[in-house]
Amino acid sequence: MAASHEFGIGELSQHTGVNIETVRYYEKIGLLPRPPRTEGRHRIYADAQLKRLIFIRRSRELGFTLDEIRNLLGMVEGGCACGEVQKAALAHLKTIRRKIADLRRMERTLADTAARCEGGTAPECPIIDVLSRG
Template sequence: MGPVAATGSRAKPVRQLTKSRAAGLTIGGLSQHTGCNIETIRFYEREGLIPAPPRTEGGHRVYDREHLRRVNFIRRSRNLGFTLDEVRALLRLADGRHTCAEVQAVTLEHLDAVRRKIADLQRLERTLSETANRCVGGDVPSCPILDSLFSSGAEPLPE
């Protein structure tokens, strides 16, 4: 004899992902298959990045293959450093509302931002390296690193 449902139970069973179908994924299943946190999935839904899924009579979300595909797309885009607005623009293209040239423009803007960050990090690396090289270490009470941090960008107070 199989499990018995409680009297009055109307929730539809939710099927797990199979090779042929992804219909019926719970939010936990979607999270597990995409590696995306459950709260993040709910956030993406509230932000309109993924469509609201249908719900069972018991109120549980039921995700399908398209939800899985979009969450993977968003996660991959975010891992590449795209902002949510940039992801939104890319999804509009994926939905057929923009041209490939527009996606290229978004990508090139993002690439420029990444290159600026790399340049900033390289300047930071040089500054830290130069500052650390001025320090001899040891037990001296004076430290060029601390002196540099206290003096960097600070304007002297008027007397």
């Protein structure tokens, strides 16, 4: 069995790529359990917190909200079946695809509008007209 490592918050931040203030925030909102402290009041993290923080960071990179991550962590800790995790991931994928479709629509609208704009000093501007519509 591998020996457990202990980390200060700076070292934890380096290993995970998560900003120190973000680590503190995750502790404050209960996403990351508050670690024990030394007599000098310095936080001491173990491998379990490192692994959990990496899980949180990767989940954020994939666009999961903090509430969704909390739900995923609950599934992991509760020994949830893989099917439940898949269901949550597929729901998130559906949200991402909807956002991509929205972004593509926005791109088309902006590209079409910008293409109609002649620039220069004319007082009429198709971009302003589109942005001003109710």
